[in-house]
Amino acid sequence: MGTAVKKTISLPPDLAQEAEAMAQAEGITLSAVIQGALRQKRAARLQKEFQTIQGYWSRLAQQKGVLKEKDLDRILRQ
Numbered sequence: 001m002g003t004a005v006k007k008t009i010s011l012p013p014d015l016a017q018e019a020e021a022m023a024q025a026e027g028i029t030l031s032a033v034i035q036g037a038l039r040q041k042r043a044a045r046l047q048k049e050f051q052t053i054q055g056y057w058s059r060l061a062q063q064k065g066v067l068k069e070k071d072l073d074r075i076l077r078q
Contacts, residue, residue, distance in 0.1 A: 009034070 011019065023030045066072050 019033050020030055023033045026033070061067075061072075064075065066075060
């Protein structure tokens with residue numbers, strides 16, 4: 001991992017207890033639990049952004065009559 005940046009965070013008591021229990025059950029550090037949660041949140045956010053962009057281009061393609069790959073080839077050759 002290289003270097004790490006230390007941060008102080010505040011958690012409600014129930015969430016802190018659950019995170020500590022997860023760490024103990026999985027045999028990892030509390031820091032690893034938090035890192036994993038942040039990575040999952042980032043992945044979910046990126047997936048949502050991708051779907052938004054994909055939806056935009058999909059709607060645009062439909063408006064242009066691009067429904068299949070051969071339609072795209074036809075338009076690109078024009």
